Amino acid sequence: MGVIEALAIIILILAIFILIYYFILNNSKSFNGFNFNVPNVNSEKEEMSGSGTNSVDIDFDDDEDENIEINKESNSMSKFKDMINDYDMSSFNTDAFSQKIDAFLDEKSDQLIEDWSLATQNDLDTLERRWASANESIEDLEKRFDEYSEFTNERLESLDKRIEALEEDKDN
Known part of the structure; x- marks a missing residue:
């Protein structure tokens, strides 16, 4: 492996690490910035109907953040709905x-037809007339070629007969 190939591999590895870093940086909500939270454990001993069981309640710090975030989203949606409801829809007429x-x-x-080089009905009519004229x-x-070819074939036959007659006269 040459020096250039090794350098290219190192650059690619660095680019991958940079992309991963920016991905983690931009998606810090899902990764929580690699700050792993240790849960708070509250254990209480309770006796429930004669059997001794331990009840463990685990609280994560993230739970409160999620609840706050959900409340923010619901507030913004309700504000958006209020804005739409406040808008006078009577003036929004699709027919108008x-x-x-x-x-x-x-x-x-006219400008659209010219800019987009569109064909109009008049253009199509003109083309149909020109096609009919060309077809006629x-x-x-x-027809003229057939007539001329018949005339030409007759002339050629008469010339052939005359040539044959001259050849026969020459041979005799």
């Missing part, structure tokens, strides 16, 4: 909005 969009498209249709022209050309 659709009409505004249609008016805008009608106003800007091709049919006319085929």
Whole structure:
């Protein structure tokens, strides 16, 4: 292994460690910043209906943080719902909005057609007329070619007959 390959491997390893570090840094809620909390253990001896059992209550510090976070989220959601409920929905009419969009498209249709190189019905009609004209022209050309080829074939046959006649006269 060459020096360049070893250097490339070291750089890749460093990049992986940096990515892991930033991942842990950005997701510190799930990892709790690698500060592992030791649970508080409260043990109480209670006798329940004649049997001696130990009751162990484990409290984590994170439990309180989660409850606070859940309360914050529910408060923000309720604020968002209040904001939506306060908004006057009567003025939000989809028909009026659709009409505004249609008016805008009608106003800007020529520019949109030009910018996006769209085909209109007029363009399609023009193309259909040109295709029909070209089709008729091709049919006319085929007819003329057939007529010319018949005429040419007749002329060639007459020339062949004349050549044969001349050859026979020459041989005799």
